[in-house]
Amino acid sequence: MTYAGLPDDVLHVPSASSSPSAAGFVREATSADLEAIGRVHAAAMLASLRAAYTAAHDAPLPAGVEAMVAPPVIAAGWEQAVLSPPSPAHRVLVAVGEGGEVVGLVGVAPSPDGADTANTAGEADGHTVDAGAGAVPAASRGMEITALGVAPEQQRRGHGSRLLAAATDQARTQGAGMLLVWAVRGDESLDGFLRGAGLTRTGSFRELPVGQGVIEDCWAAVL
Numbered sequence: 022m023t024y025a026g027l028p029d030d031v032l033h034v035p036s037a038s039s040s041p042s043a044a045g046f047v048r049e050a051t052s053a054d055l056e057a058i059g060r061v062h063a064a065a066m067l068a069s070l071r072a073a074y075t076a077a078h079d080a081p082l083p084a085g086v087e088a089m090v091a092p093p094v095i096a097a098g099w100e101q102a103v104l105s106p107p108s109p110a111h112r113v114l115v116a117v118g119e120g121g122e123v124v125g126l127v128g129v130a131p132s133p134d135g136a137d138t139a140n141t142a143g144e145a146d147g148h149t150v151d152a153g154a155g156a157v158p159a160a161s162r163g164m165e166i167t168a169l170g171v172a173p174e175q176q177r178r179g180h181g182s183r184l185l186a187a188a189t190d191q192a193r194t195q196g197a198g199m200l201l202v203w204a205v206r207g208d209e210s211l212d213g214f215l216r217g218a219g220l221t222r223t224g225s226f227r228e229l230p231v232g233q234g235v236i237e238d239c240w241a242a243v244l
Contacts, residue, residue: 059096
């Protein structure tokens with residue numbers, strides 16, 4: 022798995038906290054959270070896909086896609102990750118709002134070898150990643166955020182930053198040298214959030230078969 026044009030800056034998000042506060046906190050997900058995870062992730066995913074699809078095709082997201090991104094379906098997809106993760110490096114965390122409700126989630130996992138990088142700008146040798154300040158060995162490329170979402174009505178309250186900080190902490194705990202995130206192209210709010218946190222679009226991308234198609238870009242930061 023190779024990535025070109027990786028950043029020379031590091032993440033600059035606040036430290037994650039598991040202590041309750043007026044603003045909220047982040048903790049491990051449990052089985053009791055699955056319904057809320059499905060609801061929050063579905064809402065966040067739809068908002069992002071709608072923005073991406075409109076930007077790409079100047080058209081609304083197809084009704085069939087809207088129907089497939091249903092909270093019960095999304096919740097079922099998270100069940101194994103929450104209840105029986107394949108390794109200690111696979112984690113699902115949730116953001117809890119001031120009222121005690123789940124308002125966001127993040128999934129973290131080792132970056133899989135051989136992930137889709139068929140469409141890559143620039144060049145990489147397959148053994149090291151150009152990280153500006155120094156090449157990161159392939160063996161330590163690290164961790165990937167498999168999902169990151171905050172309920173639309175709960176955004177701009179710090180939940181996304183706390184989730185990203187928690188994911189970064191988990192990646193560093195696993196000895197990762199890099200954190201990767203795939204994000205749909207055209208969601209300017211998400212792009213701004215990732216850029217503001219210190220991630221950079223790498224030049225790698227892949228197409229998702231959503232209606233006429235949307236593009237996901239790979240973002241990354243050196244840890």
